[in-house]
Amino acid sequence: MINGYCDPRFLNLKEIFSHAVESQFEVGAALAVEHEGELVVNLWGGHTDALRTSSWQEDTLVNVWSVTKGVTATCIAKLINDGLIDPQEKVSTYWPEYGCNGKEDTKVSDFLCHRAGMFGFQEGVPDGSWRDWKKFTDRLQNQAPIREPGSSQGYHAMTYGWLVGELIRRVDGRSTGKYFQEEIAIPLGIDFHIGLQESDFKRCADMIMIGTNPGSLMPPINFIRYIPNILIPKKLKNFKSAIEGGDFLMAFQGRDDMGIDGPNLPDWRMAEIPSANGHGSAKSLAKLYGILSNGCQRDGVSIMQPEILARSITPYSSGPDTVLFGANLKFGLGFELERGISGLGNVSPIFKNKMFGHAGVGGAVAFGDTDACLGYAFVCNKQHKPRSLYQTNNKIVDQLYSII
Numbered sequence: 001m002i003n004g005y006c007d008p009r010f011l012n013l014k015e016i017f018s019h020a021v022e023s024q025f026e027v028g029a030a031l032a033v034e035h036e037g038e039l040v041v042n043l044w045g046g047h048t049d050a051l052r053t054s055s056w057q058e059d060t061l062v063n064v065w066s067v068t069k070g071v072t073a074t075c076i077a078k079l080i081n082d083g084l085i086d087p088q089e090k091v092s093t094y095w096p097e098y099g100c101n102g103k104e105d106t107k108v109s110d111f112l113c114h115r116a117g118m119f120g121f122q123e124g125v126p127d128g129s130w131r132d133w134k135k136f137t138d139r140l141q142n143q144a145p146i147r148e149p150g151s152s153q154g155y156h157a158m159t160y161g162w163l164v165g166e167l168i169r170r171v172d173g174r175s176t177g178k179y180f181q182e183e184i185a186i187p188l189g190i191d192f193h194i195g196l197q198e199s200d201f202k203r204c205a206d207m208i209m210i211g212t213n214p215g216s217l218m219p220p221i222n223f224i225r226y227i228p229n230i231l232i233p234k235k236l237k238n239f240k241s242a243i244e245g246g247d248f249l250m251a252f253q254g255r256d257d258m259g260i261d262g263p264n265l266p267d268w269r270m271a272e273i274p275s276a277n278g279h280g281s282a283k284s285l286a287k288l289y290g291i292l293s294n295g296c297q298r299d300g301v302s303i304m305q306p307e308i309l310a311r312s313i314t315p316y317s318s319g320p321d322t323v324l325f326g327a328n329l330k331f332g333l334g335f336e337l338e339r340g341i342s343g344l345g346n347v348s349p350i351f352k353n354k355m356f357g358h359a360g361v362g363g364a365v366a367f368g369d370t371d372a373c374l375g376y377a378f379v380c381n382k383q384h385k386p387r388s389l390y391q392t393n394n395k396i397v398d399q400l401y402s403i404i
Contacts, residue, residue: 004058007040012399014043020392021045027382028056028205030282031396034290034375035404037298042283048205048381059191061279062205062379063263065360066157068278070367071192072164073334073358074288074303075180075274076112077312080333081304084171087112087333094170098141106149111156111163113317113331117145118163119156120250127255130271133175136162146250147322153331155323157251157361161275164334168274176274187301190288192280195272204279205381207263207362251323282366282377289357289368290375309370313337313356332356336367349390350397365393372404 002021006014010033020026028046032039048054048062079085085094087109092099098106103118110116122143126135140162147154156163165176172179177194185192196204255262262268268277296303312333319328327348330337335356349359357367357376363384366377378393 001055002043002045004043005039005041006043010041010400010403012403013041013396016392016395016399017043018045020395026380026392027052027208028060028062029378029380029392030056030058030060030062031378032282032286032376033400034286034293036373037290037294039283039286039290042286044282050206050208056205057203058283059203059281060205061191061193061196061200061203061281062364062381063207063269063277063279063362064285064364064366064379065276065362067285067358067360067364067366067377067379068194068273069160069275070335070356070358071180071194071278071285071288072161072168072176072274073112073312073332074184074292075168075176076164076334077308078183078304079168079171080312081308085167091167094167095141101142101144103145103149106145108167109316109333110149111160111167112334114153114156114160114321114323115150115317116156116163117147117149117151117154118143118159119154119247119323120146120159120253122146125158125253125255130267130273130277133162133165133272137166141166146247153317153319153321153329154247155251155321155329156275157323158253158273158275159251161273165272165274175272177272184288184303188287188291188298188303190280191284192278192288194274194278196269196279198266198270200279201266201269204269208382209260209263210383210385247322248325276360280379282379285366285377285379286375288375289366289377290373293368293370293375294373313354313370350394359390359393361389363389363393365390365397374404376400 002018017031021029026046028048030044033041044056044058046056048056089108091106091108106116126139168176291298296306296309313335314332315330315337316332318330320326321329336358337356338351349365354369354371355367359365364379368375
């Protein structure tokens with residue numbers, strides 16, 4: 001059963017969403033759209049657990065994976081707005097210990113647009129609690145980069161959180177989760193959390209994963225490594241190079257103790273990983289991006305000046321991405337801007353034109369559009385196989401842009 005509200009202009013979106021849930025392609029999901037400051041779509045349906053015994057509610061929270069990066073980028077933009085961070089400054093200006101072992105000239109912007117060459121842990125992901133912040137940041141600050149900083153773009157799937165999060169902590173004194181709550185979420189009534197309180201577990205959906213082995217997330221194109229270069233079209237050579245280089249597996253390193261239920265365990269939910277474990281609702285994310293896309297303020301509360309957002313969503317890097325199979329992804333200062341992955345169906349979310357935000361490996365997508373004055377979010381709790389990962393979202397977004 002689908003619950004919520006849908007403006008009559010957007011009933012085609014409801015039809016797509018309803019089919020995805022009622023056909024059981026999605027286990028549970030929510031969709032929200034703000035247009036010109038008005039909440040025009042707020043739908044939810046399905047179930048929060050694999051056995052389909054608990055119904056999804058309006059305030060259900062779900063792990064949105066890398067959608068978290070867009071929220072973290074909003075925090076960075078606010079710090080830039082407040083004069084506390086300069087994206088062109090060296091990281092070591094704010095985090096002196098980081099400036100060692102070939103990382104001395106790394107800029108803040110390198111962190112934000114995935115050009116720091118630090119997309120994995122050279123000695124493996126640290127064991128122990130995900131809440132042991134210092135263990136993760138110390139290992140990163142002391143290791144050498146995998147690739148020369150600034151020389152190439154390689155998606156920092158997990159490490160972005162500890163790198164950017166430590167930068168926030170150094171300049172502000174608060175963790176990313178606390179900063180976001182106190183500076184943005186509470187003043188604006190946004191139900192999104194980087195680090196859940198135990199009291200919120202009861203309204204948190206379980207993530208239903210296809211596996212935690214990074215190989216399970218790879219598009220089915222591994223065969224390409226065996227094809228001679230002379231036989232490969234030019235546009236696919238970046239794919240082959242990325243697979244042979246191994247950067248994907250380095251960036252998506254697993255941990256033996258994670259397991260398919262790892263994202264549902266208290267340690268993961270309560271940790272602050274500003275790249276991957278934000279929990280929120282579609283309504284909250286659509287509201288955040290709706291505010292950003294409509295002057296960056298609401299009800300007398302300002303997140304930043306619009307010109308700072310404009311600077312933050314200006315392309316700073318555009319691939320080819322050595323982690324994500326040579327894709328021509330565009331990044332601003334932490335925000336995902338455009339994707340260029342052809343021939344792989346719904347392995348890639350739609351990101352084009354003036355859209356800025358982020359997608360997550362669980363299938364969630366949230367973005368804003370300053371031209372359309374739009375805030376959008378789709379969240380779900382079933383991780384699909386790569387070819388259908390963003391199937392529901394892409395159908396909805398295509399239809400949305402045909403309407404507005």
